[in-house]
Amino acid sequence: MPDRSPTRRQFVGGGLAALLAAPFVAQLAAPAKARAQGRVGARRLVVVFTPNGTVHRHWRPVPRGGGFELAPGSILEPLAPVRDDLVVLDGVDYVGVSNHEGGMAAMLTGGAGGATQGASIDQYVAGVIGGDDRFPSLEIGVQTSAWGGSTQTRMSYRRAGEMVPPEDDPAALYRRLFGAARAAGGDPATPDRALLRRRSVIDHVRRELRALSRRLPSEERPKLDAHLASLRQMETSLSADPGLGRAGCPPAAPDLRGHLDNDRFPHVGEAQMDLLVAALACGQTRVTSLQWAHTIAPQVFSWTGTGEGHHALSHMADENVEGVRQFVAAERWFSAQMLALIEKLKALPEPGGEGTLFDHTLVVWAKEMGDSRLHDCQSVPWVLTGGASGALRRGRYVRLDHAPHQKLLVSICRLMGLDNPTFGDPSHGTGPLAEVVG
Amino acid sequence: MKRLPLLAALLAACGQTEPGTDPGGLPPRDGADGAPVAGDHEPAPCADERDWFVRELYRPVLAVQCIGCHTEGGTAAATRLNLVPETEPGWEEASFAAVRRVVRAELAGEPLLLLKPSLRHPDGHTGGRLVPEGSAAYGALEAFVERVRDPACAPDVEDGVVACDDVRPGRPLLRRLTPDEYDRTVRDLFGLEADYGDGFAADPVVDGFRNRAEALTVSPLLADQLRVAAEDVARRVAASPAALGACATRPDAGEACVRDLLGGFGTRVFRRPLTSEEINEYAALYAADGGTFAAGLELVLSAMLQSPHFLYRAELGDADGGLSPYETATALAYLVTGTTPDDALLAAAAAGALDAADGREAQARRLMAQPAHRERVRRFVTAWLDLDRLAAVPKDTATFPELTPAVREAMRRELDAFVDHAVFSGTGRLPELLTAGYTFVDDTLATFYGLTDDGRVTPQAGERAGLLTLGATLTVHSRPNDTSPIHRGKLVRERLLCQAIPPPPPGVVADPPPFVPGQRVRDRYAAHSQVQPCEGCHRLMDPIGFAFERFDGVGRWRDDVEDAAGEIVGSASSDGAVEGAAALGAHLGASAEVHDCFAREAFRFAYGIGEDAGTRCMLRAVQDEFRAGDLAVEALFVALARSPQLERRVVDEAPPPDPAPDAGPPDAGPAPDAAPPLPDLVVADTVESTWETGACHQVTVRNDGPSAVAWAVELDVGGTLTQHWECQPAGEAGVVTFRGAEWNADLAPGGETGFGFCVSR
Secondary structure (H helix, E strand, C coil), X not given: CCCCCCCHHHHHHCCHHHHHCCCCEECCCCCCCCCCCCCXXXXXXXXXXXXXXXXXXXXXXXXXXXXXXXXXXXXXXXXXXXXXXXXXXXXXXXXXXXXXXXXXXXXXXXXXXXXXXXXXXXXXXXXXXXXXXXXXXXXXXXXXXXXXXXXXXCCCEEECCEXXXXXXXXHHHXXXXXXXXXXXXXXXXXXXXXXXXXXXXXXXXXXXXXXXXXXXXXXXXXXXXXXXXXXXXXXXXXXXCCCCCCCCCCCCCCCCCCCCCHHXXXXXXXXXXXXXXXXXXXXXXXXXXXXXXXXXCCCECHHHCCCCEHHHHXXXXXXXXXXXXXXXXXXXXXXXXXXXXXXXXXXXXXXXXXXXXHHHEEEEEECCCCEHHHCECCCCCEEEECCHHXXXXXXXXXXXXXXXXXXXXXXXXXHCCCCCCCCCCCCCCCCCCHHXXX | CCHHHHHHHHHHHCCCCCCCCCCCCCXXXXXXXXXXXXXXXXXXXXXXXXXXXXXXXXXXXXXXXXXXXXXXXXXXXXXXXXECCCCCCCHHHHHHHHHXXXXXXXXXXXXXHHHCCCCCXXXXXXXXXXXXXXXXXXXXXXXXXXXXXXXXXXXXXXXXXXXXXXXXXXXXXXXXXXXXXXXXXXHHHHCCCCCHHHHCCCCECECCECCCXXXXXXXXXXXXXXHHHHHHHHHHHHHCHHHHCHXXXXXXXXXXXXXXXXXXXHHHHHCCCCCHHHHHHHHHXXXXXXXXXXXXXXXXXHHHHHCHHHHEEEECCCCCCECCHHHHHHHHHHHHHCCCXXXXXXXXXXXXXXXXXXXXXXXXXXXXXCHHHHHXXXXXXXXXXXXXXXXXXXXXXXXXXXXXXXXXXXXXXHHHHHHHHHHHCXXXXXXXXXXXCCEEECHHHXXXXXXXXXXXXXXXXXXXXXXXXXXXXXXXXXXXXXXXXXXXXXXXXXXXXXXXXXXXXXXXXXXXXXXXXXXXXHHHHHHHHHCCCCHHHHHHHHHHHHCCCCECCCCXXXXXXXXXXXXXXXXXXCCEEEECHHHHHHHHHCCHHHHHHHHHHHHHHHHCCCCCCCCHHHHHHHHHHHHHCCCEHHHHHXXXXXXXXXXXXXXXXXXXXXCCCCCCCCCCXXXXXXXXXXXXEEEEEEEEEEXXXXXXXXXXXXXXXXXXXXXXXXEEEEEEEEEEECEEEXXXXXXXXXXXXXXXXXXXXXXXXXXXXXXXX
C-alpha cells in the first residue's frame, strides 16, 4: 500500500538496513573511482527495473543438459526466442534487507556503506565511463512518480540520499534528446547563436550560485553544489553532438497523450523503450535505465485481463490459484517487454563498429524483492543479457547459494571493464561472482 | 560466506552465543555494534554510562526492534517509552532518560522494560513478544536495569519533560520553489497561464509532503526542465513586454530600459531589490548579446528565471539570525498565498512593518482575504490527505466502469468546493471539516452518487463526515477493485492521529483478503488482524477502516452493508467505538489529539521542516494558539505567521572553515609509533574474496585480556590497500598497522570488533 510518510529517519538513513550496515569507510590516497582506461568490457549499460518481486515456482528456468529451458506458461517463457542470450541468476540475496523499501533502496546501491557511498550502479558506472557523453546517464521512467520521490519510487542515487529522478513523459524526453540539441552536422568549434546565448545564461547563473553559496551555512551548501553539478551537465548536454543522421537517429517523435493514465502504461513503455534505444543509437549516452512503475506498483494490468492492482496480485498466496495466475500473466507481460527491448537493440547496427547495438550492450534486469508474498529479499530474480562486447558468457542458468548482491554489483562493474573491488556495503561481500564473470 | 562460520565459532567459544533468538532477522554482525551477547555486560566505570547505553542497548536492540513504533509519530508514541532516532539532535540524552523511566516504572517489583517486550506484562505488548526471556537482547535489557538500579552508578541526568519557556525558530534555509509555487509565481509575475510544474521531476516525499526544504534540490533533469520553462516564459513575455514597464514598448528601448526594468520589475522577480552589482551584471548580459531589444530582454528574463535568487526562497537571516524584511515578506506570502509577494507586501517590508508579530498578522489577514489564500488552503488539505493522486489512482474499469475521468474531475471540484465552504463560509473550524453533513456535487457527480439534486446537498442524516467521506478521499484510499479498511484506517492513523505505521514485517504472507460474495468485510480482514505479528499494526488500522464500509471503493453510498462498526484503539486520547463514518468524523473532530496533529501537519507544510528538539517548542506554541483560537483554520495561519520562524533563525554555527585542504594524505609508510599487537588480542583474518589482481579481507579482533585496550593489529596485506572500513590503517602496502575507527578503537575485556580491507596486487 502506498506509504506516503517515510519519516525523517527513513529518509536520511534508509531505515533498518542503514542502521545495521553503516561501516566506517575511508579512502586512501588511491583514486576512489575504478579505473576504466583501456577497459575491456561492454560499451554500454542498460538497467531495467520491474516491480514487486516474483513467485519463484513460476519464474525458475528448468535445467536441461548443460543449459536450461523456459517452461510453458512460466514467467520467463516469453524470452524463449532469445534464451541463448540470457544469463538467469537464481540465488542472489540482498543480505540483511527485506521488504519493498529496503529492497528498492539496496537493489542498485548495495547499501549506503562502502567506497561507492550509496551511489547506484548506473550512476557509478556513468561516473567512470559516461563523462564525455551528452548525458553521462539517462534515467527513463514509466509512471514512476505519482507518489512523489521516495525510497519506494526511486532506484538511482548519485550518492546516499540523493535520488536521481527519471523522465516519465515520452514527449518531454523526446524534446530533451532532440529538442534543444545542436543542429546536425554543426561544428562544435563554431556553436550556433542559440547555444551561445544558453551558455551565457549558464555562466551567469553559475556565478550567482557560487556567490550565494559563500553566504550559506555549511549544511545548506550541498544544495547549491548539486545545482552547480546539474548546470555542468546541462552545459555538456547542450553542447554535445546529438548524433543526428546515424542509423535510428532521430526516431519518430512519440505520438502519445495521457502518459499518467493507467491504461496507457503499455504505450508509454513502448515509447520510452524506443527513445532509450534511440539515445544509445545516437551516441547520446552509454548508461541508461528504464524503470517500470515502482515498488508497490498499483497499476491495474487491464491489458493482461486482470482487475487487481499489480502489488495486490504480487501478494496472492499459492492457494489462490486464480490470483497467482493473474500475477504470472502480468509478469509474463514484463518478460515480453524485455524481449521487445532486446529486439529493438538487435535491430540497429553498432555505430562505427561490428554487429548490433545489442552486441556491445550489457542489459541488466533487476527486481527489488525475492518472493513478494514474504516481503523478503532472498533469491531476488536477476537476468543479464546483451553481447557486452564479448564480456558476458550467455545462455546460462546460474544457481547461486545465497550470494550477496554486492558481489553481483561488482561483477556487473567487471563486465563493464571496471576494477573496483567492492560495491556498496563491503561487510556483506566483496569481489565479483566467479559464476557471472567467468 | 566464510566469515559467518568463523564468527559463530568465536562466539561459541566464549559460550555466549544465542542463535535464533533474534526475531528481527538481524544478520550476524561483528564489531562493537553487533548483536549483544548474554552475559557480556560486565559493569564498566560509571563515567561511560551513556556510552554503554548507546553501544550495548540503543544501537543493537532499541534502534533495531523498538524505535519503529516507540518514537514520536510512531504507533507507540503515547507510551512511556519514547525513543529519539540518531538523526535528531539530543537523541542520546532523551532516549537514555526515556529508557530509565521505563526501568523505574515497575509492576510487582519488575521493571516494565523487562515485562513488556517479553510479553509477561498482564496488559500484553502491542508489538508482541519481541524480546524473549533468555535472549541476547533480553540480557542487554537486564544489564541496563542493574546499572540503573545501582546507586553507585546513577548518572546525573534528570528525567523529565523539556519545558517550553524558550520558543526557538528553526535553522537558516534555502527553499526551492515547488512545482506548484513555480507556476503560481510565474502566473502572478507575468499574467501568463503556466502549467510547467506538472512536468517537473517529482520531488521527494518527506513526512507525507513534497515541500521539505532539505529535499528540494535541482537534479540534472530538473535543471533542464527549468531551463525549458524559463526559455518559454521569457519568449512569451519578451514578445509583449508592456507589463514589465512602460519603457519596454518604446521603439528606442535599449540597455537603459533594461536597467529600469531590473530596478523596478526585477524587485518582484527576486522578491527584493536587486543590488547595483546585480543590475550591472544583468545589464552586461543584455549588452553582450548584441541582438534586438526583445532578444536581449528575453535573455535577461531567461537568466533571472534560472537564477538561484528566483528559484530558491531565502530564509537565511543575517549574522545574528534576523531575517531580512524581504525574506520575511517572501516567507509570509508563500505561507499564506502560495505565491510571490504582491506589491503591497513588498512595500510593507520596505517600511519595516513586518518586523513585529502584529505587523505580520495584519499583512497575513489582508492576504487571507484574497482568492490565493483559498487556493493555498485547498492545496494544504489536498497534500495533507494525499488527494493529488485522485486523477491517476489506478482503478479496475470492470469493477467501476462509472468512474470516468469526468467523474474524477468532478470529485476534484467537490473537494475544492467543500474546503472553500467549510473554511471560508462555514464555521471555519477544523471540526466542520471532519463532521460536515453536506457536500457539493454537480450534475456529473450527483448522477454518480445517485443523488437527485446538485449544488450543496445534504444526503441522509448521519451519512457524511466532511473530508473523510468526499469522493476523492474514499477513491484514493481504496483498492482498485474494492474498498480498503486498511488504507482508510491508515489514512486516519497517520494523517489525523500523526502516528506512523511501520511496514509489514518480512516473512509474512500479505495476501490481501480475497473477495467472497456475501462474506462480511470484517471477517475477511479478521485473519490478519488477529494473527501475530500482523495483529500489532492491523488492529490500529482495520477497525478504523470498517467505519467507512458504507461507502464503496469510489465513494458511493451503499445500503447493503451489515454494519459499519469501527473502533480506535492504541491512541493517546482518541480511543473509542463508533458506528459509521459520520460518527468517526464526529469522534475525531472532538479529539484534542487530532487538533494537535492537524496543527503539526500545517506546521510541516507551512515551514518545509520537520519538528525536532530545536523547534518542538515552536510547534507546541502553534498548537496552543490553534486551540486558543477555537480550532479555526484562520487562527492556525495567523499563529504560523506570527511565529518566530518568520522573524529570525537559530545561529549557532562557528564561522565556516576555510576550504583549505585537510591535514594531507595518510602516512605513506608505517607510522613511527606503530605498536606491536597486544598479546591478549585474538585476531582472525579471513580472505573474503580474491581475484586475479586483488583480494578483500575481513578481520575479527577480540580482547581476551583483563583490561580494556586501544587495539592495534599488524598484518602483511600482500599488496596495496585500495579500501578499508571500520579501521584506520597506518601505511598502504606491505606490513600495515590497523587501529580502530573512532567508534571501535577501544575494546573492553571480552569485547570483539571487526574491520576489513581490500588490496590490489
